[in-house]
Amino acid sequence: MIDSPDVFHGTSRYARPRTQRERVLLHWLWVATDLLLIALSAILVSFITERSLGWVSWAVLGGIAAVQMAVHFQRGLYQAVLRYVGIHELTTIGAGMVLGVICAVVACYFLNLPNTGDLGRVFLVLHAFTSIAALTGARLTHRLVFEHTTPRAGKRVLIYGSGSLGEIVMRELRNQPGFQVVGFLDVNVARHGQQVRGCKVLGDLSLLAGLHRDKPLDLLVIAERMLSQQALKQAFQLSMELGIQVKRVQGVAMGRGQQVQLQDLALEELLARPQRNLDRSMVRGLLEKRTVLVTGAGGSIGSELCRQIASAGAAHLVLIDHSEFNLYQIDGDLNAHHPECQILPVLATLSDRATLDVIIANHKPDIVFHAAAYKHVPMVEENPFLGMANNLGGFRNLLESCIAHRVPHLVAISTDKAVRPTNVMGASKRACEVLLQNVEAGATRLCSVRFGNVLGSSGSVIPRFLEQIRRGGPVTVTDPEVTRYFMLLHEAVELVLQAAVVAKHGEILILDMGEPVKIVNLARQLIFMTGHRPDVDIRIAFTGLRPGEKLTEELLLSDSEASTIVDGITIATPVHRDRCEVMDLVQKLLAACQRRDLDMFVRLTRQLVPEWKASREFSSFLEGHTDLFPTLAATTHGKPSTQSGE
Incomplete structure (x- = not known):
């Protein structure tokens, strides 16, 4: 999240925190004021009731005041921030007076002082009411004077939401120099025209542009807890178009006055979709009291898989990762x-088949989730042998080991880049899908789940954009027309687990990614969210597509798909091929990777994944332009192929 909350504290009105000495002096000043007001109340009531006060009467009144002061100190009345005076302070004053009167009556009874020290019941009642009125009135007067004398010049603020949360925000902003609350907006038509502490509910969001045009607004505060996703997106989009900063209430800290915490909107809030109606009991039935193995457990998707699997009641969770640090993090x-849940971390690589056999034989998993892969397109494009060997070779080792040890269920994580791939990474993942659908699996049920980009995963564009914004720009986008599918990490993994429940053998299940998002719009939103103006404070620079990248991604090879019982999951049409041919191609392709034979690598990849179209840069390299991939050119054996892969 983009987390830089603004917290409004209780300091002096001149924006300088009071010293300890000043606070102590102020506390004792209010103690003296309270005692004086109690005494003046007694004199006023004695005048009204025409009763003279002797030393016994003053002694009784002194006892009442002492008890009242004790209650005030015990309940922290003199530590309260005066501009936040409310019900707590009023009840404390009332409780102190009532308790003082009760103690006085009881003491006079045991001391045989008639008529409560010659005061009488009428005097005590009137004195209690006048004292309470005087003490509370002094505090409320102080608060009103503070609110009305605080300078109103500053940021013009509109609050979206006129409920209790909006009222707290308005009250707090009014107490702060530098903010001027203009009014409220609210989705509830019944509240339009009403007033909240003298501030009018002007209407709904449709008035925002007109209000800004009449007199520019600086800040829109979202103070509506139940605001719909669509309304939140609409408020943000309209504010960005108008150049109005948007913050939402993160929370209200209770203590010496309420402290409102305002926070920038998170991109996840704008991309999140409505909650799906998922049967989570199915997932619990699949995983509860089972032994589950996760490869790539330390990665972003793998670690979230582990968390949700553990939450679903798995008895044993075997974590495999080749990164010691990532494994240490998720294990902890x-x-x-x-x-x-018994956690069993294993530092291993999938290229080591013997180690895999030992792990699976020892732990006997009921289900395996395969999330380990090299996934960064340009990196794999420059290192095709290692990328293919890791992704396809590692998966083949895991697949054969699971089949050999009769693991009941294997779920592989795939990507939208496997659909008509234009890069080696996508081709390697498509090769995994082909292998999965055309292998003799025995007792093992195999399936694959395909989805697009996961927001916030390692290597995501979001952290890179935020770092560029922090440095002052420019924010680099490959192409103004490039789009990508995005899904929240928690949502993607939840659907992966649902897919694992409903998948039949050999199926490739596709997660509903919603509508593709323009990356340039994503960049503009992030710039605006962090309090900057796109193309004014921070510019966007277009760098051109990187090797292997496409303008748009796809999730289906053809238009054919079938629905499932789970909302948001469909099944791709299977592609069946000769099993022996597929196994032979995989074996030869991995051997070509080991020999670093580029000519054979290209030929075999095209045979295994006919829809692969090599990127322009990769094709140029094959035609002899070796400056594009110097590392690959320096280590390739044999003459490069002249086939472009187009």
Whole structure:
């Protein structure tokens, strides 16, 4: 999240925090004021009731005041920030007076002082009311004077939401120099025209442009807890077009006055879709009290898979990752939050078939989730042998080991880049899908789940954009027309688990990614969210598509698909091929990777994945322009192929 909350604290009105000495002096000044007001109340009531006050009467009144002061100190009345005076302070004053009167009556009874020290019941009642009125009135007067004398010049603020949260925000902003609350907007038509503490509910969001045109607004504060996703997106988009900064209420801290915390909107809030109606009991039935193995457990998708699997009640969770640090991180996180699940971290690589056999034979997993892969397109494009060997070779080792040890279920994570791939990474993942659908699986049920980009995953554009914004720009986007599918990490993994429940053998299930998002719009939103103006404060630079990248991504090879019982999951039409041919191509392709034979690598990849179209840069390299991939050119054996792969 983009987390830089603004917290409005109780300091002096001149924006300088009071010193300890000043605070102590102020506290004792209010103690003296309260005692004086109690005494003046007694004199006023004695005048009204025509009753003279002797030393006994003053002694009784002094006892009442002492008890009242004790209650005030015990309940922290003199530590309260005066501009936040409310019900708590009023009830404290009332409770102190009532308790003081009760103690006085009881003491006079045991001391045989008649008529409560010659005061009488009428005097005590009137004195209690006048004292409470005087003490509370002094505090409310102080608050009103503070609110009306605080300078109103500053940021013009409109609050979206006129409920209790909006009222708290308005009250707090009014107490701060530098903010001028213009009014409220609200989706509830019944509230339009009403007033909240003298501030009018002007209407709904459709008035925002007109209000800004009449007199420019600086800040829109979202103070509506139940605001719909569509309304939130609409408010943000309209504010960005008008150049109005948007923040939402993160929380209200309780203490010495309420402290409102305002926070920038998170991109996840704008991209999130309505909650799906998912049957989570199916996932629990699949995983509860089972042994589950996850490859790539330390990655962004793998680690979230582990968290949700542990939450679903898995008894044993075997974590495989080749990164010691990532494995250490997820192991610590799972042990801290899921002590009931036995966590078994294993530092291993999928290229080591013998080690895989030992792990699977020892732990006997009921289900395996395969999330390990090289996924960064330009990196794999420049290192095709290692990329293909890791992605396809590692998957083949895992697949054969699971089949050999009769693992009941294997779920592989795929990508939208496997559809008509234009890069080696996509071709390697498509090759995995082809292998999965055309292997003799025995007792093992195999399936693959295909989806697009996951927001916030390692290597995502979001962290890179934020870092560029932090440095002052420019924010680099490859092409103004490039689009990508995005899904929230938690949502994607939840659907992967749902897919694992409903998938039949050999199926490729596709997650509903919603509508593709223009990357340039994503960049503009992030710039605006961080308080900058796109193309004014921070510019966007277009760098051109990187090797292997496409303008748009796809999720289907053809238009054919079938629905499932789970909302948001469909099934791609299977492509069946000769099993022996597929196995032979995979074996030869991995051998070509080991020999670093580029000519054979290209030929075999095209045979295994006919829809692969090599990127322009990769094709140019094959035609002899070796300056594009110097590392590959320096280590390739044999003469490069002249086939372009187009």
